[in-house]
Amino acid sequence: xxxxxxxxxxxxxxxxxxxxxxxxxxxxxxxxxxxxxxxxxxxxxxxxxxxxxxxxxxxxxxxxxxxxxxxxxxxxxxxxxxxxxxxxxxxxxxxxxxxxxxxxxxxxxxxxxxxxxxxxxxxxxxxxxxxxxxxxxxxxxx
Numbered sequence: 001x002x003x004x005x006x007x008x009x010x011x012x013x014x015x016x017x018x019x020x021x022x023x024x025x026x027x028x029x030x031x032x033x034x035x036x037x038x039x040x041x042x043x044x045x046x047x048x049x050x051x052x053x054x055x056x057x058x059x060x061x062x063x064x065x066x067x068x069x070x071x072x073x074x075x076x077x078x079x080x081x082x083x084x085x086x087x088x089x090x091x092x093x094x095x096x097x098x099x100x101x102x103x104x105x106x107x108x109x110x111x112x113x114x115x116x117x118x119x120x121x122x123x124x125x126x127x128x129x130x131x132x133x134x135x136x137x138x139x140x141x142x
Contacts, residue, residue, distance in 0.1 A: 044072040046115070048105070049134035064104045065132060072099035081116035084132070094120070107132045112141045 046069040054062050067082065069075075075095045083090040084107045093103040105113055111132040118126070129141035 044069050044075070044099075046130070046137050047135065048113075048130075048132055048137055051134065062106055063108060064106050065134075066102070067105050068102050069095075069100055071096075075099035075101070075117060078117050079120050081118070083114045083116075084111050085114065086111040105132065109133050113137075114141075 046067050048065045048067060051063050051065045054064060056062060069080075072095075076097055076099045078095050078099075079092055080095055080101050080103070081090065081092045082103065082105050084105060087107055089106050091103050091105060093101050095101040107113065109132060112129055113132050114127055114129045116127045130137035131139060131141055
């Protein structure tokens with residue numbers, strides 16, 4: 001009889017300690033770090049296009065896509081980092097006060113573009129990935 005009472009007490013103690021810990025960890029998955037901005041997951045989707053071709057001084061053709069994003073108060077004055085993993089190129093731009101941004105990305109249709117959002121000279125606090133194609137980038141990379 002004492003074993004079952006002691007066993008229940010241990011289970012209750014473990015549950016009392018683990019339950020608040022699990023709630024804290026679960027809540028922190030979409031919570032900002034202290035002092036960092038809160039960015040919704042996923043952030044507002046950008047629009048790609050139209051693509052334009054340019055030839056550099058070495059005669060090499062490059063394709064650039066216009067990248068725009070609608071206003072989002074969560075992105076106000078943050079930096080947006082774009083990286084094309086297929087080509088190893090990227091760009092960065094600071095979002096306007098309303099959270100919108102415009103830049104360009106080099107690449108070919110289907111290239112993966114990763115977006116990072118964060119403070120200048122720091123690591124991106126949130127990221128998302130979209131395939132490069134004309135129009136609204138509403139499909140995540142796989």
